[in-house]
Amino acid sequence: MRRRLPLALCFIAGIFTAVQYFIPHAAVQDFQEQLLGWLMTLLAFAFLLGTVSLIRLHWHKIRNRADDRGYSFVALAGLTTMIGLGLFHPAHHSPDSPFNVMFQNVQVPIEATMFSLLAFYVASAAFRAFRARTLEATLLLVAACVVMLGRVPLGELIHEQIPIATRWILEVPNLASKRGVMIGVGLGMMATSLKIILGIERAWMGGTD
Amino acid sequence: MKLCLSLVVLLLLVSAAAPAADDAETVDPLMSDVEGAVQAPVDSIPPAPPSDLAARDHIENTDAGDKIALSWSLSPDDGAGAGDVIGYLVLRHPSPDAPGDTVAVVGAGSGRCLDEAVEPGTAYYYTVASLDGANASEPVLAGPVAGRTNLWQPARTSVFVLMIVFFALVMIFTRLAERGAALFIRRIPGLNAIEEAVGRATEMGRPVLYVPGIGEIDNIMTIASLTILSHVAKITAKYETPLIVPTARAVVMSAAEEVVKEAYAEAGRPDAYNPDNIRYLSDAQFAFAAAVNGIMLREKPAANLYMGAFWAESLLLAETGFEAGAIQVAGTAMVSQLPFFVTACDFTLMGEELYAASAYLSREPKLMGSLKGSDWMKMVTIILMGAGVILNLMGATGIVNWFQTQ
Numbered sequence: 281m282r283r284r285l286p287l288a289l290c291f292i293a294g295i296f297t298a299v300q301y302f303i304p305h306a307a308v309q310d311f312q313e314q315l316l317g318w319l320m321t322l323l324a325f326a327f328l329l330g331t332v333s334l335i336r337l338h339w340h341k342i343r344n345r346a347d348d349r350g351y352s353f354v355a356l357a358g359l360t361t362m363i364g365l366g367l368f369h370p371a372h373h374s375p376d377s378p379f380n381v382m383f384q385n386v387q388v389p390i391e392a393t394m395f396s397l398l399a400f401y402v403a404s405a406a407f408r409a410f411r412a413r414t415l416e417a418t419l420l421l422v423a424a425c426v427v428m429l430g431r432v433p434l435g436e437l438i439h440e441q442i443p444i445a446t447r448w449i450l451e452v453p454n455l456a457s458k459r460g461v462m463i464g465v466g467l468g469m470m471a472t473s474l475k476i477i478l479g480i481e482r483a484w485m486g487g488t489d
Numbered sequence: 490m491k492l493c494l495s496l497v498v499l500l501l502l503v504s505a506a507a508p509a510a511d512d513a514e515t516v517d518p519l520m521s522d523v524e525g526a527v528q529a530p531v532d533s534i535p536p537a538p539p540s541d542l543a544a545r546d547h548i549e550n551t552d553a554g555d556k557i558a559l560s561w562s563l564s565p566d567d568g569a570g571a572g573d574v575i576g577y578l579v580l581r582h583p584s585p586d587a588p589g590d591t592v593a594v595v596g597a598g599s600g601r602c603l604d605e606a607v608e609p610g611t612a613y614y615y616t617v618a619s620l621d622g623a624n625a626s627e628p629v630l631a632g633p634v635a636g637r638t639n640l641w642q643p644a645r646t647s648v649f650v651l652m653i654v655f656f657a658l659v660m661i662f663t664r665l666a667e668r669g670a671a672l673f674i675r676r677i678p679g680l681n682a683i684e685e686a687v688g689r690a691t692e693m694g695r696p697v698l699y700v701p702g703i704g705e706i707d708n709i710m711t712i713a714s715l716t717i718l719s720h721v722a723k724i725t726a727k728y729e730t731p732l733i734v735p736t737a738r739a740v741v742m743s744a745a746e747e748v749v750k751e752a753y754a755e756a757g758r759p760d761a762y763n764p765d766n767i768r769y770l771s772d773a774q775f776a777f778a779a780a781v782n783g784i785m786l787r788e789k790p791a792a793n794l795y796m797g798a799f800w801a802e803s804l805l806l807a808e809t810g811f812e813a814g815a816i817q818v819a820g821t822a823m824v825s826q827l828p829f830f831v832t833a834c835d836f837t838l839m840g841e842e843l844y845a846a847s848a849y850l851s852r853e854p855k856l857m858g859s860l861k862g863s864d865w866m867k868m869v870t871i872i873l874m875g876a877g878v879i880l881n882l883m884g885a886t887g888i889v890n891w892f893q894t895q
Binding site for chain 1: 548549550551552553554638639640641642645648649652655656659663705707709712713715716719720738739740742743744747748751765767768769770772773774775776778779783787801804805807808822824827829831832833839840841843844845847851855856859860862863866867870
């Protein structure tokens with residue numbers, strides 16, 4: 281029963297979701313919308329599970345006096361502060377509430393900083409990728425140089441054909457390869473969905489029985 | 490003041506001199522509605538009417554039966570002939586003889602209109618008349634037609650047929666595999682590398698890090714990742730190597746807990762399962778990336794496996810893992826992230842290989858059959874694409890139109 285019920289639910293929901301794509305009747309589409317609404321509700325409740333897991337992990341680290349428990353203190357302090365400000369501060373709905381001020385002035389800049397680091401990581405990854413050791417790597421290097429030059433005004437100043445070559449690289453060989461991968465991905469998604477709906481693939485539930 | 494008075498008198502004289510003054514009175518207020526109306530020379534001859542008016546129930550993706558689509562062939566005076574047609578007046582009538590309500594005034598050059606305000610199940614008649622600057626043509630009539638809530642979207646029939654073909658192929662090969670037919674699957678180095686990576690981590694006495702992406706549980710890549718996680722967990726359980734699974738979604742964490750716990754139990758090592766290693770970090774993309782990077786630098790896993798849906802954080806993770814000296818295997822169907830993984834990881838499962846992993850690793854006949862079915866469907870797709878290109882070049886556009894879903 282522990283396995284059959286989820287499998288039965290998965291089968292019913294999977295078949296309905298697949299079939300509703302072909303049925304435009306408003307009643308069917310409304311029910312599909314409702315199903316998606318239920319999913320959002322489930323996800324919201326599951327958020328609590330995540331919070332419990334986070335607290336448990338860091339509490340264990342602090343209790344066991346782990347070497348990196350300082351980070352756990354910071355994580356728990358941040359979590360409790362934000363929950364407290366969000367739930368209990370009298371002006372928590374106001375844009376100037378301490379919750380929003382903390383979010384806008386701490387969380388957002390930190391995330392922006394992480395995103396900005398990507399530029400340096402791209403540079404270091406590109407440095408490794410563009411070493412012309414093989415024919416393929418050399419082709420990659422040449423194509424990358426042409427595309428980079430073609431995307432900036434300097435490219436056109438060097439030669440008027442560079443932006444045209446850039447467009448050709450992006451729209452012909454690059455797009456063709458992308459589409460090839462995407463067709464394979466689409467079929468893989470369908471095959472995986474079918475296996476899950478029919479209960480052939482059960483590893484996602486844990487175990488294979 | 491004198492100038493204004495003269496203009497009014499002039500206008501009155503012109504209108505009194507026009508023999509089709511009644512028609513003009515009906516049409517004039519609508520002229521301002523005609524989009525892009527060009528000032529046509531005013532005469533007393535009505536334009537030729539449109540032809541082939543067709544009214545049919547409009548089927549859309551959420552069909553409440555409240556729309557009727559109209560199409561017609563343009564008036565001979567629209568863009569040719571007298572060239573004075575500036576638009577078409579579309580009216581909806583409850584019966585052929587009853588006066589109609591204006592549905593729309595469509596600009597010249599267009600032979601389509603969608604009536605979005607019909608009562609489902611009620612029959613209507615439609616008339617369309619062409620308009621020039623002052624006159625309206627004889628209206629053409631179509632009907633009766635009623636809006637219905639449909640049970641089938643005809644535009645998606647091609648998808649349905651191909652889906653049935655695909656499912657049939659999968660079922661055929663699954664049945665063949667169950668009967669013991671030998672199915673050849675090409676070698677996928679990235680999947681072979683997973684066991685090597687876990688073995689290396691075991692030799693070094695360091696953990697294995699498995700990142701199932703930042704997709705939600707309804708993302709099929711995340712589901713595929715959880716199936717791979719099950720296999721990886723069995724290997725780590727066998728080798729007694731710690732397995733750390735950081736997640737960005739609470740539901741994925743719960744699912745990963747179940748998957749890993751069951752895999753350890755199946756491997757006969759339920760005692761080795763450590764719930765603290767299945768961690769929820771953050772829903773925020775870069776907070777998650779920062780936390781995983783922290784795990785890489787502090788807990789120093791010897792093998793990093795990235796399987797699932799990744800966005801901009803892919804390179805942040807893979808580059809940090811590279812700098813930390815871990816052996817890295819990645820797999821994703823996110824085409825835009827593949828170059829980053831190819832550059833920074835030792836092995837990369839590209840696109841469909843992520844979905845093939847479960848069958849490849851388990852070698853279970855049923856799963857192998859589905860893989861073979863996918864391969865054959867690719868062959869069908871290639872044949873259809875080739876046929877489509879050739880037929881389209883020959884002017885037979887039917888096959889291309891049949892595949893259009895909108």
